[in-house]
Amino acid sequence: MPELPVHPASAIADDAAAADPTRLRVSEVFASVQGEGKLTGVPSVFVRLSGCNLRCRWCDTPYASWNPDGPTLTVDQLLAQITQLAGPSIRHAVLTGGEPMLFPALGPLAEALAARGFHITIETAGTVANPRALAVCNLLSLSPKLADSTPVADPRDPSGAWAVRHEARRLNLPVLADLISSIHSHPANADLQLKFVVNPASLPSDEREILDLLSALAQAGSPIAPADVLAMPEGVAEPGPQARQAVLDLVLRHGWRYCTRLHIHLFGNTRGT
């Protein structure tokens, strides 16, 4: 099995989008239905924090990573927007990014949402932890990035510095194992899903890498049940029949789940959906 790269959390702090523990940079806040994973179709308010420690080649939210945008808001300002969008009916909040775990203020925001009775999903690449937010999380959606995500020779990264940084950071086994074991021993019986974006053109290397990672996690004491492993075809459009079949075959081989993108099916690649 290949050795997995490990780096300390301090190596991530250089580009943490916000060090301020009371504010968060917010790319967008909107109400829609969850498009991916175990809660697909559930009405939710999405909070997309702006800033990421990775630069995936195929990132579908570059406005929260490659070119982070949006105002910096206090937790109270953000809460007001969320509760207004949620109205009386929506009880699910999805904290996503970018990389939401980078923000110290994610903890106070998640705690305030939990106190208001929201079910909280945190969507993260799993390279950095945020214990306060994790303590009140109901569904941890981990999306470790495979080698195919590294932006090699990407015109947005002319010096290649991001490709090196991304490759060094994309898998942090100790952090990932800690996040998973926190959910396994979570006092509120939180759930988790491990969601992989797979490139049908680069199977079987993606498949090998997922299996290596699952094996490393099991050895680290954080095994993942096959039903908690999701595979989703890469792309910001509906996958073609061949790509669909390749990912379908992959999940059938291992007892994983096929992950669709309902929002793409409903709205196309449209921001705020």
Ligand code: SF4
């Ligand atoms: S981790 Fe997520 S937000 Fe960050 S670059 Fe990758 S896909 Fe984009």
